[in-house]
Amino acid sequence: MAFWGKARWLAEGKRGYRRCPVLPWEEEKVESAGYRLSVGAEYFVNGGGESTVEKLESREGFVIEPGQFAFILTKEKVYISKSAIGFISIRASIKFLGLVNVSGFQVNPGFCGNLVFAVFNAGPKHVNLREGDEIFSLWIADLDATVDETSEDTGKIPNNLDKIPSDVINGIAGEALTAYQLSDQISELKAELQKIKNYALRAVLILTVVSSVVFAVFGKSLVQAIFPSGTATQTEQPVEQSSDGS
Structure with a gap:
């Protein structure tokens, strides 16, 4: 299994629409061994007691507070062929703020659609993000054989995803610390x-x-008051005089 380098990414990007590994394709987002993905038009943050996915306009921002989980839809659609596998992560500049990826690190062979990142703010400060921020990275590696789609596990994020599924947010509507x-x-x-x-x-x-x-x-x-004056604490015996007057 070999990871794609910059030359391979650039070559794949020139294959034209619907054959690129990432759409929309932007050559300047190619890294030495990966591709930068951006915050898309939907997000969900827990902690408010609501289970509503929020929409984002271009360059609109939102906040993930300490202790909050969030789902973030990528702006880009990703296509992984059945002879490759993808790996995802949060970029170091955001990771250093305390935002960690808890959605896993693998994009299955044959996947096509927007990615949904599950993140958790484990740091002490608010993390402010905007639509279009390049905070994720994608790497792709070739497999030694094509994967049969019938061997894929059930329950994964479905292909052709373009929004955050409602069933994935039901378990994190509460508050975490x-x-x-x-x-x-x-x-x-x-x-x-x-x-x-x-x-x-x-x-x-x-x-x-x-x-x-x-x-x-x-x-x-x-x-x-406790010991009245008329009360004798002790019985005194009278002194008798002897008969001789002594």
Whole structure:
């Protein structure tokens, strides 16, 4: 299995419409061993409790917040012959912001259509994207034999895809948390517990001071109230005098 180099990509791009590996074809997007793919006209971001795919106009932007999953449709259609296989990834400049590809890395032989990237913002900051941003990369490698389409697994993203399928977004409509967000929440919880400890300590100190003052001012009265003056704590025996007067 050999990956296509730049010369092979350029040669494939000159084969004409419907025979190019990527449409629309833009020669300037060819890399040394791959092709840059762009954000297309549809996206979905979880976390808001809704399951609605959003549309994007040309150069319109959207945000993926920390802890959010998103599906992003590519602007380009990809064609992988039955004698080749594709590999996809997010470009390093976006990956360094914390956005990671969770949709897998393989484009099956015989696939034709727009790609849908599933991504997750595992970083601590918002990631801002726009329609047309070149944030994905595609590599293609030749196989040593043509793949029989009857051997393809079921349940894959269908061919001739041009929109985000509704059934793929149903499982991520909830909210997820990153390690950064969990750390922040733990820190906030620790701060609240420390506040409670401080309040408790102050209450004990105030109670101690108040008790001391009350005892100092009313201590004698309290003792008299507890031990009335007519109460003998001990039975005294009278002293008898001897008969000789001693």
